[in-house]
Amino acid sequence: MSAAMENAIEVTGLRTHYGQREILKGISISIPRGKTSVILGGSGCGKSTLLKHLIGLLRPTEGKIAINGRDIAAMDEEELNGVRRKMGVLFQGAALLNSLTVAENVALPIREHARLNESTVMIMVRMKLDLVGLSGFENFYPSQLSGGMKKRAGLARAIALDPELLFFDEPSAGLDPVTAAGLDDLILKLRNVFGMTIVVVTHELPSVFTIADYVIMLDAGEVIFSGILDDLRNSQNERVRMFLERRPETRTYSPDDYFRFIVGD
Amino acid sequence: MKIDITEHNGAKVFSLSGDIDLYSSPALRKELIFFIGKKVPLLLVDFRDVSYIDSSGIATLVEGLRGMMSHGGKLKLFGIPERIVEIFAFSKLDKVFDICGSLDDAVKD
Numbered sequence: 001m002s003a004a005m006e007n008a009i010e011v012t013g014l015r016t017h018y019g020q021r022e023i024l025k026g027i028s029i030s031i032p033r034g035k036t037s038v039i040l041g042g043s044g045c046g047k048s049t050l051l052k053h054l055i056g057l058l059r060p061t062e063g064k065i066a067i068n069g070r071d072i073a074a075m076d077e078e079e080l081n082g083v084r085r086k087m088g089v090l091f092q093g094a095a096l097l098n099s100l101t102v103a104e105n106v107a108l109p110i111r112e113h114a115r116l117n118e119s120t121v122m123i124m125v126r127m128k129l130d131l132v133g134l135s136g137f138e139n140f141y142p143s144q145l146s147g148g149m150k151k152r153a154g155l156a157r158a159i160a161l162d163p164e165l166l167f168f169d170e171p172s173a174g175l176d177p178v179t180a181a182g183l184d185d186l187i188l189k190l191r192n193v194f195g196m197t198i199v200v201v202t203h204e205l206p207s208v209f210t211i212a213d214y215v216i217m218l219d220a221g222e223v224i225f226s227g228i229l230d231d232l233r234n235s236q237n238e239r240v241r242m243f244l245e246r247r248p249e250t251r252t253y254s255p256d257d258y259f260r261f262i263v264g265d
Numbered sequence: 266m267k268i269d270i271t272e273h274n275g276a277k278v279f280s281l282s283g284d285i286d287l288y289s290s291p292a293l294r295k296e297l298i299f300f301i302g303k304k305v306p307l308l309l310v311d312f313r314d315v316s317y318i319d320s321s322g323i324a325t326l327v328e329g330l331r332g333m334m335s336h337g338g339k340l341k342l343f344g345i346p347e348r349i350v351e352i353f354a355f356s357k358l359d360k361v362f363d364i365c366g367s368l369d370d371a372v373k374d
Protein backbone atom coordinates (compact mmCIF):
# COMPACT_ATOMS: atom_id res chain seq x y z
CA MET A 1 0.00 0.00 0.00
CA SER A 2 1.41 3.39 -0.94
CA ALA A 3 2.00 5.95 1.80
CA ALA A 4 -0.88 8.10 0.57
CA MET A 5 -3.33 5.20 0.68
CA GLU A 6 -2.60 4.59 4.34
CA ASN A 7 -5.07 7.40 4.79
CA ALA A 8 -8.62 6.60 3.78
CA ILE A 9 -9.46 10.30 3.66
CA GLU A 10 -7.27 13.32 2.92
CA VAL A 11 -8.80 16.75 3.31
CA THR A 12 -6.82 19.75 2.04
CA GLY A 13 -7.66 23.42 2.42
CA LEU A 14 -11.35 22.83 3.09
CA ARG A 15 -13.35 26.06 3.30
CA THR A 16 -17.11 25.97 3.73
CA HIS A 17 -19.86 28.52 4.11
CA TYR A 18 -23.49 28.66 5.09
CA GLY A 19 -24.59 31.73 3.16
CA GLN A 20 -22.01 34.41 3.86
CA ARG A 21 -20.80 32.82 7.09
CA GLU A 22 -17.52 30.96 6.87
CA ILE A 23 -17.71 27.79 8.98
CA LEU A 24 -14.60 25.74 8.17
CA LYS A 25 -11.65 28.03 7.55
CA GLY A 26 -9.33 26.13 5.27
CA ILE A 27 -8.68 22.96 7.26
CA SER A 28 -6.42 20.04 6.30
CA ILE A 29 -6.74 16.65 7.98
CA SER A 30 -5.96 12.98 7.31
CA ILE A 31 -8.10 10.08 8.45
CA PRO A 32 -6.02 6.90 8.84
CA ARG A 33 -7.36 3.74 7.20
CA GLY A 34 -8.68 0.92 9.37
CA LYS A 35 -8.59 3.09 12.49
CA THR A 36 -11.10 4.99 14.59
CA SER A 37 -10.74 8.76 14.39
CA VAL A 38 -12.62 10.97 16.79
CA ILE A 39 -13.56 14.57 16.02
CA LEU A 40 -13.83 16.78 19.10
CA GLY A 41 -14.73 20.38 19.66
CA GLY A 42 -17.21 22.71 21.30
CA SER A 43 -20.79 23.06 20.20
CA GLY A 44 -21.11 24.97 16.93
CA CYS A 45 -17.43 24.68 15.95
CA GLY A 46 -18.27 22.87 12.71
CA LYS A 47 -18.00 19.12 13.45
CA SER A 48 -21.29 18.10 11.83
CA THR A 49 -20.52 20.43 8.94
CA LEU A 50 -17.18 18.67 8.42
CA LEU A 51 -18.86 15.25 8.54
CA LYS A 52 -21.44 16.29 5.95
CA HIS A 53 -18.62 17.31 3.62
CA LEU A 54 -16.74 14.05 4.17
CA ILE A 55 -19.76 12.08 2.97
CA GLY A 56 -20.37 14.39 0.02
CA LEU A 57 -23.69 15.68 1.31
CA LEU A 58 -22.46 19.28 1.17
CA ARG A 59 -20.12 20.80 -1.39
CA PRO A 60 -17.20 22.92 -0.21
CA THR A 61 -16.49 26.48 -1.27
CA GLU A 62 -12.85 25.52 -1.69
CA GLY A 63 -10.57 22.56 -1.09
CA LYS A 64 -10.20 18.87 -1.75
CA ILE A 65 -11.75 15.86 -0.04
CA ALA A 66 -9.95 12.76 -1.30
CA ILE A 67 -11.54 9.43 -0.41
CA ASN A 68 -9.34 6.48 -1.35
CA GLY A 69 -7.33 8.98 -3.36
CA ARG A 70 -10.20 10.47 -5.36
CA ASP A 71 -11.57 13.96 -4.80
CA ILE A 72 -15.30 13.72 -4.08
CA ALA A 73 -15.69 17.51 -4.22
CA ALA A 74 -15.10 17.23 -7.97
CA MET A 75 -17.44 14.26 -8.58
CA ASP A 76 -20.86 14.30 -10.20
CA GLU A 77 -23.83 12.72 -8.38
CA GLU A 78 -23.46 9.37 -10.11
CA GLU A 79 -19.78 8.95 -9.21
CA LEU A 80 -20.55 10.12 -5.71
CA ASN A 81 -23.22 7.43 -5.38
CA GLY A 82 -20.62 4.77 -6.12
CA VAL A 83 -18.44 6.12 -3.30
CA ARG A 84 -21.42 6.39 -0.95
CA ARG A 85 -22.17 2.68 -1.27
CA LYS A 86 -18.98 2.08 0.72
CA MET A 87 -20.06 4.50 3.45
CA GLY A 88 -22.34 4.04 6.43
CA VAL A 89 -23.64 7.13 8.17
CA LEU A 90 -25.42 7.74 11.45
CA PHE A 91 -26.55 11.36 11.70
CA GLN A 92 -27.01 13.33 14.88
CA GLY A 93 -30.80 12.82 14.80
CA ALA A 94 -30.78 9.16 13.59
CA ALA A 95 -33.05 10.23 10.68
CA LEU A 96 -35.20 7.11 10.38
CA LEU A 97 -38.15 7.18 8.00
CA ASN A 98 -41.25 7.31 10.18
CA SER A 99 -43.55 5.61 7.69
CA LEU A 100 -41.37 2.48 7.63
CA THR A 101 -40.83 -0.17 10.29
CA VAL A 102 -37.46 -0.61 11.93
CA ALA A 103 -36.73 -3.62 9.68
CA GLU A 104 -37.69 -1.70 6.54
CA ASN A 105 -35.48 1.20 7.59
CA VAL A 106 -32.49 -1.10 8.01
CA ALA A 107 -33.26 -2.90 4.74
CA LEU A 108 -33.41 0.38 2.83
CA PRO A 109 -29.72 0.71 1.89
CA ILE A 110 -29.56 -3.02 1.08
CA ARG A 111 -32.51 -2.79 -1.30
CA GLU A 112 -31.12 0.41 -2.81
CA HIS A 113 -27.71 -1.02 -3.63
CA ALA A 114 -28.16 -4.75 -4.14
CA ARG A 115 -30.42 -7.30 -5.78
CA LEU A 116 -30.90 -9.91 -3.10
CA ASN A 117 -33.65 -12.34 -2.32
CA GLU A 118 -36.15 -11.07 0.27
CA SER A 119 -35.34 -13.82 2.75
CA THR A 120 -31.61 -13.05 2.52
CA VAL A 121 -32.33 -9.37 3.18
CA MET A 122 -34.43 -10.18 6.24
CA ILE A 123 -31.71 -12.41 7.74
CA MET A 124 -29.18 -9.59 7.21
CA VAL A 125 -31.57 -7.12 8.85
CA ARG A 126 -32.13 -9.37 11.89
CA MET A 127 -28.37 -9.91 12.30
CA LYS A 128 -27.78 -6.14 12.32
CA LEU A 129 -30.65 -5.51 14.73
CA ASP A 130 -29.27 -8.15 17.07
CA LEU A 131 -25.84 -6.45 17.00
CA VAL A 132 -27.35 -3.23 18.29
CA GLY A 133 -29.56 -4.97 20.85
CA LEU A 134 -32.85 -4.53 19.00
CA SER A 135 -33.82 -8.16 18.39
CA GLY A 136 -37.58 -8.46 18.32
CA PHE A 137 -38.27 -4.85 17.35
CA GLU A 138 -38.37 -5.45 13.58
CA ASN A 139 -41.99 -4.51 13.20
CA PHE A 140 -41.99 -1.43 15.43
CA TYR A 141 -42.31 2.02 13.90
CA PRO A 142 -39.78 4.73 14.86
CA SER A 143 -42.50 6.60 16.78
CA GLN A 144 -42.80 3.56 19.05
CA LEU A 145 -39.11 3.63 20.02
CA SER A 146 -37.22 5.59 22.68
CA GLY A 147 -34.53 8.08 21.62
CA GLY A 148 -31.72 5.63 22.35
CA MET A 149 -33.47 2.83 20.48
CA LYS A 150 -33.92 5.06 17.44
CA LYS A 151 -30.22 5.79 17.55
CA ARG A 152 -29.41 2.09 17.64
CA ALA A 153 -31.80 1.38 14.77
CA GLY A 154 -30.00 4.13 12.83
CA LEU A 155 -26.72 2.43 13.63
CA ALA A 156 -28.05 -0.91 12.36
CA ARG A 157 -28.98 0.83 9.13
CA ALA A 158 -25.55 2.48 8.90
CA ILE A 159 -23.80 -0.90 9.04
CA ALA A 160 -26.34 -2.76 6.88
CA LEU A 161 -23.98 -2.95 3.91
CA ASP A 162 -20.79 -3.68 5.89
CA PRO A 163 -19.34 -0.31 4.90
CA GLU A 164 -15.65 0.33 4.45
CA LEU A 165 -16.09 3.79 5.99
CA LEU A 166 -18.40 4.47 8.89
CA PHE A 167 -19.40 7.95 10.10
CA PHE A 168 -21.13 8.67 13.40
CA ASP A 169 -22.33 12.03 14.63
CA GLU A 170 -22.62 11.84 18.42
CA PRO A 171 -23.74 8.22 18.56
CA SER A 172 -23.86 7.97 22.34
CA ALA A 173 -25.63 11.25 23.09
CA GLY A 174 -28.85 10.41 24.94
CA LEU A 175 -27.91 6.79 25.63
CA ASP A 176 -27.75 5.36 29.15
CA PRO A 177 -24.18 4.54 30.32
CA VAL A 178 -24.55 0.79 29.78
CA THR A 179 -25.90 1.16 26.24
CA ALA A 180 -23.23 3.78 25.50
CA ALA A 181 -20.48 1.42 26.66
CA GLY A 182 -22.03 -1.32 24.49
CA LEU A 183 -21.83 1.03 21.54
CA ASP A 184 -18.14 1.73 22.20
CA ASP A 185 -17.57 -2.00 22.31
CA LEU A 186 -19.33 -2.44 18.98
CA ILE A 187 -17.23 0.32 17.40
CA LEU A 188 -14.04 -1.40 18.59
CA LYS A 189 -15.20 -4.73 17.16
CA LEU A 190 -16.18 -3.25 13.80
CA ARG A 191 -12.68 -1.85 13.49
CA ASN A 192 -10.96 -5.05 14.64
CA VAL A 193 -13.03 -7.62 12.78
CA PHE A 194 -13.80 -5.77 9.56
CA GLY A 195 -10.95 -3.25 9.52
CA MET A 196 -13.46 -0.46 9.02
CA THR A 197 -12.31 3.15 8.92
CA ILE A 198 -14.50 4.86 11.50
CA VAL A 199 -15.02 8.57 12.08
CA VAL A 200 -16.90 9.54 15.23
CA VAL A 201 -17.98 12.98 16.40
CA THR A 202 -18.45 12.86 20.15
CA HIS A 203 -18.43 14.94 23.31
CA GLU A 204 -18.08 11.96 25.64
CA LEU A 205 -14.51 11.97 26.95
CA PRO A 206 -14.62 8.43 28.43
CA SER A 207 -15.73 7.18 25.04
CA VAL A 208 -12.88 9.06 23.34
CA PHE A 209 -10.31 7.34 25.51
CA THR A 210 -11.92 3.95 24.82
CA ILE A 211 -12.38 4.03 21.07
CA ALA A 212 -10.02 6.61 19.55
CA ASP A 213 -6.86 5.70 17.70
CA TYR A 214 -6.60 9.19 16.30
CA VAL A 215 -8.06 12.51 17.43
CA ILE A 216 -8.86 15.71 15.59
CA MET A 217 -9.97 18.75 17.54
CA LEU A 218 -11.72 21.70 15.96
CA ASP A 219 -12.20 25.15 17.40
CA ALA A 220 -14.14 27.87 15.60
CA GLY A 221 -13.65 26.25 12.21
CA GLU A 222 -9.94 25.51 12.59
CA VAL A 223 -7.97 22.42 13.54
CA ILE A 224 -6.24 22.97 16.88
CA PHE A 225 -5.06 19.40 17.37
CA SER A 226 -4.59 16.23 15.38
CA GLY A 227 -2.69 13.19 16.51
CA ILE A 228 -2.78 10.03 18.58
CA LEU A 229 -4.32 9.76 22.07
CA ASP A 230 -1.02 10.03 23.93
CA ASP A 231 -0.25 13.30 22.19
CA LEU A 232 -3.72 14.56 23.07
CA ARG A 233 -3.17 13.76 26.76
CA ASN A 234 0.16 15.59 26.69
CA SER A 235 -0.97 18.55 24.63
CA GLN A 236 -0.10 21.94 26.08
CA ASN A 237 -2.53 23.79 23.86
CA GLU A 238 -4.72 25.90 26.13
CA ARG A 239 -7.97 25.20 24.22
CA VAL A 240 -7.24 21.46 24.21
CA ARG A 241 -6.57 21.48 27.95
CA MET A 242 -9.78 23.39 28.62
CA PHE A 243 -11.75 20.77 26.76
CA LEU A 244 -10.06 17.80 28.45
CA GLU A 245 -10.32 19.34 31.91
CA ARG A 246 -13.90 20.45 31.24
CA ARG A 247 -13.17 24.04 32.20
CA PRO A 248 -15.87 26.53 31.33
CA GLU A 249 -15.21 29.26 28.82
CA THR A 250 -14.20 32.47 30.60
CA ARG A 251 -15.71 35.62 29.22
CA THR A 252 -13.14 37.86 27.66
CA TYR A 253 -15.19 40.91 26.75
CA SER A 254 -15.47 44.07 28.77
CA PRO A 255 -18.51 45.23 30.80
CA ASP A 256 -19.11 47.85 28.09
CA ASP A 257 -19.20 45.21 25.33
CA TYR A 258 -21.51 43.07 27.44
CA PHE A 259 -23.84 46.04 27.95
CA ARG A 260 -23.89 46.75 24.20
CA PHE A 261 -24.61 43.06 23.50
CA ILE A 262 -27.64 42.75 25.77
CA VAL A 263 -29.21 46.02 24.73
CA GLY A 264 -28.77 44.92 21.12
CA ASP A 265 -26.59 47.73 19.74
CA MET B 266 -16.38 -15.44 -6.38
CA LYS B 267 -16.09 -18.79 -8.13
CA ILE B 268 -17.95 -21.97 -7.14
CA ASP B 269 -16.59 -25.41 -8.00
CA ILE B 270 -18.94 -28.26 -7.23
CA THR B 271 -17.57 -31.78 -6.79
CA GLU B 272 -18.44 -35.05 -5.03
CA HIS B 273 -16.59 -36.65 -2.17
CA ASN B 274 -17.83 -39.95 -0.69
CA GLY B 275 -21.43 -39.11 -1.46
CA ALA B 276 -21.17 -35.55 -0.15
CA LYS B 277 -21.46 -32.46 -2.34
CA VAL B 278 -18.47 -30.18 -1.96
CA PHE B 279 -18.77 -26.47 -2.81
CA SER B 280 -15.30 -25.00 -3.23
CA LEU B 281 -15.61 -21.24 -3.05
CA SER B 282 -12.94 -18.75 -3.99
CA GLY B 283 -12.70 -14.96 -3.91
CA ASP B 284 -15.18 -12.58 -2.31
CA ILE B 285 -18.64 -13.67 -1.18
CA ASP B 286 -20.42 -10.35 -1.24
CA LEU B 287 -23.53 -8.51 -2.42
CA TYR B 288 -22.71 -9.30 -6.02
CA SER B 289 -21.84 -12.98 -5.69
CA SER B 290 -24.15 -14.15 -2.88
CA PRO B 291 -27.15 -14.64 -5.23
CA ALA B 292 -25.14 -17.14 -7.32
CA LEU B 293 -24.20 -19.09 -4.21
CA ARG B 294 -27.81 -19.02 -3.08
CA LYS B 295 -28.99 -20.44 -6.39
CA GLU B 296 -26.63 -23.43 -6.14
CA LEU B 297 -27.52 -24.07 -2.51
CA ILE B 298 -31.26 -23.99 -3.26
CA PHE B 299 -30.76 -26.38 -6.18
CA PHE B 300 -29.06 -29.06 -4.04
CA ILE B 301 -31.39 -28.51 -1.10
CA GLY B 302 -34.22 -29.23 -3.56
CA LYS B 303 -32.52 -32.56 -4.34
CA LYS B 304 -32.38 -33.28 -0.61
CA VAL B 305 -28.65 -34.09 -0.64
CA PRO B 306 -27.72 -35.52 2.79
CA LEU B 307 -24.37 -33.75 3.21
CA LEU B 308 -23.17 -30.47 1.79
CA LEU B 309 -19.64 -29.28 2.53
CA VAL B 310 -18.42 -25.78 1.85
CA ASP B 311 -14.69 -25.34 1.30
CA PHE B 312 -13.56 -21.90 2.47
CA ARG B 313 -9.81 -22.27 1.91
CA ASP B 314 -9.71 -19.82 -1.00
CA VAL B 315 -12.30 -17.37 0.27
CA SER B 316 -10.80 -13.92 0.72
CA TYR B 317 -13.81 -12.09 2.15
CA ILE B 318 -17.39 -12.68 3.19
CA ASP B 319 -19.90 -9.93 3.96
CA SER B 320 -23.25 -10.16 5.74
CA SER B 321 -25.10 -11.04 2.54
CA GLY B 322 -22.80 -14.08 2.22
CA ILE B 323 -23.30 -15.05 5.84
CA ALA B 324 -27.07 -14.62 5.50
CA THR B 325 -27.02 -16.81 2.38
CA LEU B 326 -25.24 -19.58 4.29
CA VAL B 327 -27.79 -19.24 7.11
CA GLU B 328 -30.52 -19.81 4.52
CA GLY B 329 -28.56 -22.80 3.23
CA LEU B 330 -28.28 -24.26 6.72
CA ARG B 331 -31.99 -23.82 7.33
CA GLY B 332 -32.79 -25.45 3.99
CA MET B 333 -30.53 -28.44 4.66
CA MET B 334 -31.96 -28.91 8.15
CA SER B 335 -35.51 -28.90 6.78
CA HIS B 336 -34.95 -32.36 5.22
CA GLY B 337 -32.57 -33.64 7.88
CA GLY B 338 -29.45 -32.95 5.83
CA LYS B 339 -26.21 -31.45 7.09
CA LEU B 340 -24.27 -28.38 6.03
CA LYS B 341 -20.67 -28.08 7.18
CA LEU B 342 -18.00 -25.50 6.55
CA PHE B 343 -14.29 -26.26 6.49
CA GLY B 344 -10.89 -24.65 5.93
CA ILE B 345 -12.06 -21.20 7.03
CA PRO B 346 -9.18 -18.69 7.26
CA GLU B 347 -8.68 -17.19 10.72
CA ARG B 348 -9.83 -13.70 9.71
CA ILE B 349 -13.09 -15.09 8.37
CA VAL B 350 -13.67 -17.26 11.46
CA GLU B 351 -13.62 -13.93 13.34
CA ILE B 352 -16.40 -12.62 11.13
CA PHE B 353 -18.50 -15.71 11.92
CA ALA B 354 -17.74 -15.28 15.63
CA PHE B 355 -18.68 -11.59 15.47
CA SER B 356 -22.04 -12.58 14.00
CA LYS B 357 -22.39 -15.19 16.80
CA LEU B 358 -22.58 -17.90 14.15
CA ASP B 359 -19.35 -19.75 14.90
CA LYS B 360 -21.39 -22.04 17.18
CA VAL B 361 -24.41 -22.23 14.90
CA PHE B 362 -22.52 -23.61 11.92
CA ASP B 363 -20.65 -26.88 12.01
CA ILE B 364 -17.14 -25.57 11.34
CA CYS B 365 -14.43 -28.15 10.64
CA GLY B 366 -10.69 -27.91 10.08
CA SER B 367 -10.36 -30.04 6.97
CA LEU B 368 -12.39 -32.00 4.43
CA ASP B 369 -11.46 -35.22 6.27
CA ASP B 370 -12.81 -33.87 9.57
CA ALA B 371 -15.97 -32.72 7.81
CA VAL B 372 -16.84 -36.16 6.36
CA LYS B 373 -15.98 -38.09 9.53
CA ASP B 374 -19.27 -38.08 11.45
Ligand SMILES: Nc1ncnc2c1ncn2[C@@H]1O[C@H](COP(=O)(O)OP(=O)(O)OP(=O)(O)O)[C@@H](O)[C@H]1O
Nearest residue numbers: 018019023041042043044045046047048049050092
Ligand atom coordinates in the same frame (compact mmCIF):
# COMPACT_ATOMS: atom_id res chain seq x y z
N1 LIG C 1 -28.03 24.43 7.67
C1 LIG C 1 -27.39 25.47 8.22
N2 LIG C 1 -27.58 26.72 7.79
C2 LIG C 1 -26.92 27.77 8.34
N3 LIG C 1 -26.01 27.64 9.32
C3 LIG C 1 -25.76 26.42 9.78
C4 LIG C 1 -26.44 25.27 9.28
N4 LIG C 1 -25.99 24.17 9.94
C5 LIG C 1 -25.09 24.63 10.83
N5 LIG C 1 -24.94 25.97 10.74
C6 LIG C 1 -24.00 26.79 11.53
O1 LIG C 1 -22.69 26.30 11.33
C7 LIG C 1 -21.97 26.28 12.56
C8 LIG C 1 -21.39 24.91 12.75
O2 LIG C 1 -22.49 24.00 12.93
P1 LIG C 1 -22.27 22.46 13.14
O3 LIG C 1 -23.61 21.82 13.12
O4 LIG C 1 -21.26 21.97 12.18
O5 LIG C 1 -21.65 22.44 14.62
P2 LIG C 1 -21.23 21.22 15.54
O6 LIG C 1 -19.77 21.38 15.82
O7 LIG C 1 -21.66 19.96 14.94
O8 LIG C 1 -22.05 21.53 16.90
P3 LIG C 1 -22.77 20.51 17.94
O9 LIG C 1 -21.68 19.96 18.80
O10 LIG C 1 -23.66 21.42 18.72
O11 LIG C 1 -23.51 19.49 17.16
C9 LIG C 1 -22.92 26.71 13.63
O12 LIG C 1 -22.58 28.02 14.00
C10 LIG C 1 -24.29 26.69 13.00
O13 LIG C 1 -25.06 27.79 13.42
Ligand SMILES: [Mg+2]
Nearest residue numbers: 047048092169
Ligand atom coordinates in the same frame (compact mmCIF):
# COMPACT_ATOMS: atom_id res chain seq x y z
MG1 LIG D 1 -23.12 18.56 15.45
